[in-house]
Amino acid sequence: MMPASMSSRLLIFGESLPFHRLLHVSRKAWFHSSVSILHQADNHGPLTLASLGFRSIQERKDEGKPNKVKLLNSHTEVSKSKVKAVKNSAIKSTGRKKQLDIESAPFAAQSFSELGLPDSLIDRLESEGFRTPTDVQSAAIPTILKNQDVVIQSYTGSGKTLAYLLPILSEVGPLKKKPFDRDGEPDEKTDIEAVIVAPSRELAMQIVREVEKILGHENRKAVQQLVGGANRSRQEEALRKNRPSIVVGTPGRISEISAAGKLHTHGARYLVLDEVDELLSFNFREDMHRILEHVGRRSGADTNRKKSLLSGKANRQTMLVSATVPFSVIRAARSWGQDPFLVQAKKVIPLESVQPSGPINLSKPMSGTLPSHAAVESLPPSLKHYHCVTKLQHKVDALRRCVHALDAKYVIAFMNNTKQLKDAVFKLEARGMSAAELHGDLGKLARSTTMKKFKNGEVRVLVTNELSARGLDVAECDLVVNLDLPTDSIHYAHRAGRTGRLGRKGTVVTVCEGREVFVVKKLQKQLGIPIPACEFVEGKLIVTKDDEDKNSQALET
Numbered sequence: 001m002m003p004a005s006m007s008s009r010l011l012i013f014g015e016s017l018p019f020h021r022l023l024h025v026s027r028k029a030w031f032h033s034s035v036s037i038l039h040q041a042d043n044h045g046p047l048t049l050a051s052l053g054f055r056s057i058q059e060r061k062d063e064g065k066p067n068k069v070k071l072l073n074s075h076t077e078v079s080k081s082k083v084k085a086v087k088n089s090a091i092k093s094t095g096r097k098k099q100l101d102i103e104s105a106p107f108a109a110q111s112f113s114e115l116g117l118p119d120s121l122i123d124r125l126e127s128e129g130f131r132t133p134t135d136v137q138s139a140a141i142p143t144i145l146k147n148q149d150v151v152i153q154s155y156t157g158s159g160k161t162l163a164y165l166l167p168i169l170s171e172v173g174p175l176k177k178k179p180f181d182r183d184g185e186p187d188e189k190t191d192i193e194a195v196i197v198a199p200s201r202e203l204a205m206q207i208v209r210e211v212e213k214i215l216g217h218e219n220r221k222a223v224q225q226l227v228g229g230a231n232r233s234r235q236e237e238a239l240r241k242n243r244p245s246i247v248v249g250t251p252g253r254i255s256e257i258s259a260a261g262k263l264h265t266h267g268a269r270y271l272v273l274d275e276v277d278e279l280l281s282f283n284f285r286e287d288m289h290r291i292l293e294h295v296g297r298r299s300g301a302d303t304n305r306k307k308s309l310l311s312g313k314a315n316r317q318t319m320l321v322s323a324t325v326p327f328s329v330i331r332a333a334r335s336w337g338q339d340p341f342l343v344q345a346k347k348v349i350p351l352e353s354v355q356p357s358g359p360i361n362l363s364k365p366m367s368g369t370l371p372s373h374a375a376v377e378s379l380p381p382s383l384k385h386y387h388c389v390t391k392l393q394h395k396v397d398a399l400r401r402c403v404h405a406l407d408a409k410y411v412i413a414f415m416n417n418t419k420q421l422k423d424a425v426f427k428l429e430a431r432g433m434s435a436a437e438l439h440g441d442l443g444k445l446a447r448s449t450t451m452k453k454f455k456n457g458e459v460r461v462l463v464t465n466e467l468s469a470r471g472l473d474v475a476e477c478d479l480v481v482n483l484d485l486p487t488d489s490i491h492y493a494h495r496a497g498r499t500g501r502l503g504r505k506g507t508v509v510t511v512c513e514g515r516e517v518f519v520v521k522k523l524q525k526q527l528g529i530p531i532p533a534c535e536f537v538e539g540k541l542i543v544t545k546d547d548e549d550k551n552s553q554a555l556e557t
C-alpha cells in the first residue's frame with residue numbers, strides 16, 4: 001500500500017510538499033523566504049477534484065473551524081526550505097506558470113468512498129484488502145467518472161490498472177452504480193461495453209485477473225480474455241455463451257476475432273490502451289487501426305457522455321495509460337479523444353495545454369517521441385540503482401554474487417538474446433541457483449507455468465527479455481538485473497519498474513562491460529537518477545567511485 005506520506009503531497013509551482021506539512025508551516029507562519037501559492041484561474045488550469053465536485057476529508061473537517069488555513073485562497077505562504085523539488089516533468093504545461101493544483105488536497109483521499117464509486121464496488125475492494133487509493137487513483141477515478149477522455153501517466157507500480165478499471169466497473173458489469181433501467185427492470189446489457197488492450201498476453205491476463213478479483217468469482221464471466229497463443233474458437237464460444245461486458249486482450253487476437261464477425265464492439269463505451277506507447281509501435285499498427293476504427297463507432301451508441309460528440313470521433317471514452325508518455329501519445333490522444341485530460345499522480349490538466357519539452361524531429365513524424373524526457377518520473381522514488389563493471393564472460397557470475405550480496409529472493413534478470421539467456425539459466429542452475437527462462441519462443445502454457453513457479457518462490461532468478469519488461473506485477477520482486485543494456489531510457493524504466501512496486505524497496509543493478517559505461521552515464525542523465533558504480537566484495541555490495549568520478553575528484557584537489 002502507498003505510504004500516507006506519498007499520497008498526501010501537494011504540487012506547488014512544480015514542487016511538492018506533504019499536505020500536513022503545508023498546514024503546519026502555514027500555521028506557524030514560518031516564512032524565511034516565501035513561495036506564493038496562487039489560485040489557478042484560467043481555462044487551462046488543472047482540473048481538480050474540487051472542481052469535479054469532490055471535497056477532501058481535510059476540507060470537510062476544516063469547515064466552520066476558526067483560523068483554518070484557507071488553501072483555496074489566492075495567497076498562502078510556505079517556507080521555501082520546506083518545499084521539496086520534483087524532477088522535471090516529461091511534458092510541461094503551457095498554461096500560466098503560476099497556477100498550481102492547490103486543490104489537490106483531495107488527492108490525499110483516505111478511502112475509495114470519497115471518489116464517487118458505488119458501495120457494491122467499495123465492499124468488494126475492502127474484502128480484497130484495497131482500502132486506500134493511490135495518488136493516481138485519487139486523481140483518475142473522479143475524472144473518468146465525469147466521462148473525460150484521459151491519458152494516465154504515473155510511475156511503474158503506482159496502481160494505474162485500478163485507476164482505470166474502477167470507474168469502468170462502476171458503470172459496467174454486475175457491480176455497476178445503476179443496476180436497473182428506467183423502468184425499474186434489471187439492466188442486463190448483453191453488449192460488450194469495455195475493450196481493454198494490452199501489448200502482451202501476460203499483461204492482458206494479469207488485467208483479467210485484476211478484474212476478476214474485484215468482481216468476485218461468481219461474476220467472473222463478465223470479463224473475457226482474448227489473447228493470442230490460446231485457443232481462438234474457445235474464446236469465440238465464450239463470447240457467444242457468456243456475453244461478457246468487458247473484453248481484455250492483445251491487439252492481434254482482438255482484431256482477428258472482430259474481423260471474423262465474432263466480436264461486436266461498436267456499442268462499447270470504453271476503450272483502454274494499456275502501455276499505450278508500446279501499442280503505438282509499428283508492430284501493432286494494423287491491428288490497432290482496426291480496433292480504433294471499430295470500438296464505440298456505432299452511430300447513436302448508448303453512451304452517457306454529456307457533451308455533444310464531434311463528427312468523425314467515436315462514441316466512446318478513450319483512456320491511454322503508461323508510465324512513459326512520449327509526445328506521440330499526447331498527439332494520438334488529441335486526435336482520438338474529445339478534449340482529453342492528462343492525469344498524473346498529483347495533477348489533472350487539459351491535454352491541449354501540454355507541449356513537448358524538447359524539439360520534435362519533424363523529419364520522422366512517427367518517431368516524434370522524446371525518450372529521454374518521456375522516461376523521467378516513470379520510476380518509483382523508492383528504487384536504488386547501481387551499475388557494476390565486469391568482463392562479458394563474468395556477467396552471470398556477477399549476477400550470482402549480486403543476488404547473494406543483496407540476499408534477493410525474487411530476481412528478474414533481463415537479457416536481449418534468447419540463446420544467451422538460455423546459457424545464463426544453465427550456468428546459474430549449474431551453480432546451485434534456481435533459475436528459469438521466460439521469452440516469446442515458449443508456448444503460453446510454459447510461460448504461465450514459469451511465472452507461477454517464480455511467484456511462489458520455486459524459481460529465484462527469472463531470466464527473461466523485453467517480453468517481461470512492461471506491466472508484469474510481482475509484488476515481491478526485490479531485484480532487477482540488466483545483464484544486457486536496455487535499448488534506451490524508456491526500456492530501462494519499464495525493466496527497472498518490475499521491482500519497488502507500490503512503494504516497496506527495490507534495487508536495480510546494471511551489469512556492463514567497461515566500454516558500455518558511457519551508456520549507463522547517458523541513462524543516468526536522461527532519467528535524472530544516480531546510478532553509481534558498485535562491486536561485490538565478501539558478500540556485500542560496495543559502492544565504488546568509477547574512473548570518471550575519480551578523475552573529476554583528482555581535478556578538484
Ligand SMILES: Nc1ncnc2c1ncn2[C@@H]1O[C@H](COP(=O)(O)OP(=O)(O)OP(=O)(O)O)[C@@H](O)[C@H]1O
Pocket residue numbers: 001002129130131132133134137154155156157158159160161162322323470471472473475497501502
Ligand atoms: N489502492 C491500492 N491498495 C493496495 N494495493 C493496490 C492498490 N492499487 C493497486 N494495488 C496493487 O499494486 C500493484 C501494482 O499496481 P499496477 O500493476 O496497477 O501498477 P501500474 O502503475 O500499472 O504499474 P506498471 O506501470 O508497471 O504497469 C498491483 O499488485 C495492485 O493490485
